[in-house]
Amino acid sequence: MNEDITIRKAEMKDLPAIYGLVHELAVYEKAPEALKIGIDDYLKAFKEGLIDSFVAEMSGNIVGITVFYMTFSTWRGKCLYLEDFYVQPSYRKYGIGQKLFDAYLDEAKKRGALQTKWQVLDWNEPALNFYKKNNAVIEKEWWNGKIFFD
Amino acid sequence: MNEDITIRKAEMKDLPAIYGLVHELAVYEKAPEALKIGIDDYLKAFKEGLIDSFVAEMSGNIVGITVFYMTFSTWRGKCLYLEDFYVQPSYRKYGIGQKLFDAYLDEAKKRGALQTKWQVLDWNEPALNFYKKNNAVIEKEWWNGKIFFD
Numbered sequence: 001m002n003e004d005i006t007i008r009k010a011e012m013k014d015l016p017a018i019y020g021l022v023h024e025l026a027v028y029e030k031a032p033e034a035l036k037i038g039i040d041d042y043l044k045a046f047k048e049g050l051i052d053s054f055v056a057e058m059s060g061n062i063v064g065i066t067v068f069y070m071t072f073s074t075w076r077g078k079c080l081y082l083e084d085f086y087v088q089p090s091y092r093k094y095g096i097g098q099k100l101f102d103a104y105l106d107e108a109k110k111r112g113a114l115q116t117k118w119q120v121l122d123w124n125e126p127a128l129n130f131y132k133k134n135n136a137v138i139e140k141e142w143w144n145g146k147i148f149f150d
Numbered sequence: 151m152n153e154d155i156t157i158r159k160a161e162m163k164d165l166p167a168i169y170g171l172v173h174e175l176a177v178y179e180k181a182p183e184a185l186k187i188g189i190d191d192y193l194k195a196f197k198e199g200l201i202d203s204f205v206a207e208m209s210g211n212i213v214g215i216t217v218f219y220m221t222f223s224t225w226r227g228k229c230l231y232l233e234d235f236y237v238q239p240s241y242r243k244y245g246i247g248q249k250l251f252d253a254y255l256d257e258a259k260k261r262g263a264l265q266t267k268w269q270v271l272d273w274n275e276p277a278l279n280f281y282k283k284n285n286a287v288i289e290k291e292w293w294n295g296k297i298f299f300d
Contacts, residue, residue, distance in 0.1 A: 050222040072200040139294040
């Protein structure tokens with residue numbers, strides 16, 4: 001199975017598939033109604049360099065994604081932020097998630113980031129186990145504040 | 151008091167003062183050892199456009215700051231992320247924090263952001279009260295994951 005998987009940088013043509021997987025992830029995270037924007041917004045953001053992505057491809061199908069962008073921690077410097085990370089359920093257990101995550105970490109190092117950061121829901125045990133296996137620090141004491149303009 | 155306060159965009163020359171206030175904030179957040187980088191890293195990040203900032207100035211002294219940058223939520227689009235927000239204790243209760251926060255929200259709207267986001271420590275009651283007064287959504291169910299490369 002593993003030899004059929006290609007991990008590669010996303011191109012414009014992949015954005016509809018990426019959007020589809022972000023939607024699947026939002027459903028898994030019990031918040032499908034939170035996805036307020038459309039594919040056009042993704043195309044625009046990708047063109048402007050606001051987001052970047054790796055995809056996992058099998059037999060021409062995109063079955064997993066990471067979406068990320070550079071931020072800056074005033075404590076630790078350049079940080080590649082992982083906005084989305086998803087592998088379709090039927091394609092799990094083949095190491096695709098690990099390959100995608102490794103590619104993301106490599107990309108962070110290549111770009112001179114000193115850290116990576118993402119968020120995970122407190123009830124998402126499979127994800128938490130994956131991150132613990134990867135020796136990630138999990139911080140539970142920070143809450144998110146948000147103001148929406150719609 | 152209020153008429154003596156100027157809220158303005160930060161310039162390169164302000165970065166040492168901004169760095170000093172980020173350090174004060176790290177001490178307040180009980181994590182001074184977490185500040186690993188120096189003023190040079192701030193100068194470089196500011197030049198590269200990785201961070202932007204507003205400062206509150208009184209009689210030539212910078213007594214408050216916001217530090218922010220544009221990110222992208224795959225659920226809601228462009229997001230101006232507030233990395234740091236601090237007013238020196240002896241200058242609080244004059245509305246400087248609200249002026250800084252309003253300038254940040256205005257900047258987000260001007261740049262076409264559809265939301266703003268930041269993080270707050272779960273024990274930081276004064277900050278939480280401030281954000282509630284500003285009708286912010288506070289999310290408690292997301293944990294941070296991090297991997298450091300040092």
